Amino acid sequence: MTNTTAGPTGIQRAELPEHAFTFEDLPRLMSLMTGAEKHGPAATSTADAVWVLYDRVLRVSPETAGSPDRDRFLLSKGHGPMAYYATLAAKGFLPVGLLPGFGSWDSPLGHHPDRTLLPGVEISSGSLGHGLPLAVGSALGLRAQGRRRPSVWALVGDAELDEGSNDEAIEFAGAVGLDSLHTVVIDNRSASHGRPGGLADRFEVAGWSVVEVDGRDHDALYDAYTRPHPGRPHAVIARVEPKTS
Amino acid sequence: MDTMRERFTAVTSHLLDEDPRLAVVLAEIGADGFRDAAARHPDRVVNVGIREQLLVGVGGGLALTGMRPVMHTFASFLVERPFEQVKLDLGHQGAAGVLVSANASYDWPAGGFTHMSPGDVALLDTLEGWTVHVPGHPDEAETLLRHAYRTDERVYVRLSLQSNGTPRPVSPDGFLTLRRGSAQAPVVVAVGPLLDATVAALAGVDATVLYATTVRPFDHRALRAAVAGRTAADVVLVEPYLRGTSSAAVAEALHDTPHRLLALGTAREELRRYGQPADHLRAHGLDAAGLRKSITAFAGRSPAAD
Numbered sequence: 186m187t188n189t190t191a192g193p194t195g196i197q198r199a200e201l202p203e204h205a206f207t208f209e210d211l212p213r214l215m216s217l218m219t220g221a222e223k224h225g226p227a228a229t230s231t232a233d234a235v236w237v238l239y240d241r242v243l244r245v246s247p248e249t250a251g252s253p254d255r256d257r258f259l260l261s262k263g264h265g266p267m268a269y270y271a272t273l274a275a276k277g278f279l280p281v282g283l284l285p286g287f288g289s290w291d292s293p294l295g296h297h298p299d300r301t302l303l304p305g306v307e308i309s310s311g312s313l314g315h316g317l318p319l320a321v322g323s324a325l326g327l328r329a330q331g332r333r334r335p336s337v338w339a340l341v342g343d344a345e346l347d348e349g350s351n352d353e354a355i356e357f358a359g360a361v362g363l364d365s366l367h368t369v370v371i372d373n374r375s376a377s378h379g380r381p382g383g384l385a386d387r388f389e390v391a392g393w394s395v396v397e398v399d400g401r402d403h404d405a406l407y408d409a410y411t412r413p414h415p416g417r418p419h420a421v422i423a424r425v426e427p428k429t430s
Numbered sequence: 431m432d433t434m435r436e437r438f439t440a441v442t443s444h445l446l447d448e449d450p451r452l453a454v455v456l457a458e459i460g461a462d463g464f465r466d467a468a469a470r471h472p473d474r475v476v477n478v479g480i481r482e483q484l485l486v487g488v489g490g491g492l493a494l495t496g497m498r499p500v501m502h503t504f505a506s507f508l509v510e511r512p513f514e515q516v517k518l519d520l521g522h523q524g525a526a527g528v529l530v531s532a533n534a535s536y537d538w539p540a541g542g543f544t545h546m547s548p549g550d551v552a553l554l555d556t557l558e559g560w561t562v563h564v565p566g567h568p569d570e571a572e573t574l575l576r577h578a579y580r581t582d583e584r585v586y587v588r589l590s591l592q593s594n595g596t597p598r599p600v601s602p603d604g605f606l607t608l609r610r611g612s613a614q615a616p617v618v619v620a621v622g623p624l625l626d627a628t629v630a631a632l633a634g635v636d637a638t639v640l641y642a643t644t645v646r647p648f649d650h651r652a653l654r655a656a657v658a659g660r661t662a663a664d665v666v667l668v669e670p671y672l673r674g675t676s677s678a679a680v681a682e683a684l685h686d687t688p689h690r691l692l693a694l695g696t697a698r699e700e701l702r703r704y705g706q707p708a709d710h711l712r713a714h715g716l717d718a719a720g721l722r723k724s725i726t727a728f729a730g731r732s733p734a735a736d
Contacts, residue, residue, distance in 0.1 A: 301523075308523060309523055315518055318483060318519065319490050322493075325488060326493075328473050329473035
């Protein structure tokens with residue numbers, strides 16, 4: 186997939202916007218998809234974490250979205266992708282004009298993303314528990330090709346970690362010290378059964394570097410994202426408002 | 431003679447030296463055989479432990495970065511257990527790789543049903559774009575594996591401990607026509623390791639014999655050629671996995687030709703018996719005597735035979 190591929194709606198690079206959007210534009214961009222003026226915590230739980238990654242951390246742009254040395258961001262929690270699409274549109278990966286079609290027959294923007302339809306989207310997700318294993322494989326693949334520069338990021342939800350496939354990935358990545366791998370856990374306490382010892386413990390026992398952070402604080406997110414973690418994969422647990430609040 | 435699986439290990443270990451895109455993913459099973467290759471290519475021979483969802487997920491991730499992943503374990507744990515990963519982490523991503531299984535049907539009957547996967551090919555039939563190879567000899571396995579590694583397709587290679595006595599000049603392009611019978615004779619499609627038993631079963635019986643080692647895509651052309659000119663055809667499938675797996679493929683190939691079909695394969699009902707492969711072949715009616723009985727009874731009932 187490259188950013189010049191024409192999808193079903195004929196997305197072409199020439200259509201990408203030139204002017205800069207800010208985080209304050211996200212609610213308006215999201216409203217193009219949802220029709221709502223304001224969005225509750227569930228719809229925006231990932232907004233700050235995703236924005237700070239694309240704005241300040243990930244070394245990827247619409248121009249380098251097909252480059253083998255780009256950083257990879259894998260949205261594992263593919264449910265509720267409005268903040269993700271809004272960020273991709275704000276950063277020029279997608280035309281803003283696509284957003285109103287969200288979920289419609291003629292639109293490449295599904296309620297779960299499809300990488301084969303969208304430039305800049307690294308994985309097709311929706312079924313929970315697939316992004317982290319795919320990220321492990323991506324990190325291994327880049328290492329096997331001698332590409333030391335790219336980082337691989339997977340975003341999961343706290344309830345998504347109920348899926349056992351994540352445990353397989355967390356344990357293995359920790360055991361082999363896969364330090365190009367990063368995981369952002371959006372913790373809105375939506376898991377029905379929670380976890381003894383909390384989320385951080387689950388990564389720490391597997392040998393990960395872990396930082397817990399206020400998932401609405403952009404500077405704290407940036408600090409957590411960029412914390413050195415030599416020889417270990419890195420998890421950032423971004424706490425946001427509980428889903429039920 | 432080596433087994434198909436030993437050949438797989440040797441050939442793949444060798445090709446790892448030559449093809450930098452190739453990577454092997456294992457979940458403990460088979461890891462011993464790849465020890466030397468892993469020492470030479472630690473980044474391209476990955477043993478994830480007993481984690482089969484991760485086995486396929488890692489394969490998908492490797493493919494997304496441009497590698498050619500080869501994922502190997504027993505069929506039960508490669509196709510059945512992580513089926514959603516096969517569906518989503520490969521197919522739905524638009525990614526590809528090579529799944530290489532062992533022990534699919536009745537290679538280890540004493541191991542019981544947990545280590546049998548009679549439905550693997552039928553399961554893959556629910557997905558788009560899988561090529562399925564069922565070699566009948568280690569030499570054929572090598573030919574088909576080498577080809578699979580060179581392509582960018584999604585390929586399943588079903589290795590077995592069962593083998594025919596001699597290899598045939600197979601290719602991934604289609605079936606071989608080994609024998610031509612009369613215009614009334616049944617067309618028997620023998621798959622992989624069941625060829626020898628099928629040939630023995632048909633000694634002195636008027637039959638056309640096609641040999642299939644690549645069953646998906648199903649070679650419509652070879653089957654249609656075998657029945658060309660007939661107003662009605664009799665077709666027999668002899669498959670080393672779930673009975674009827676290729677029935678729909680035969681129906682598609684002969685959609686405009688009146689035909690009868692006898693589908694032979696393993697029974698859906700669990701045997702709940704241990705023993706040796708020969709015991710299970712007999713129980714499923716897939717030994718030469720069982721095949722001869724089924725096929726001659728079917729052909730004898732044919733209006734074409736009157």
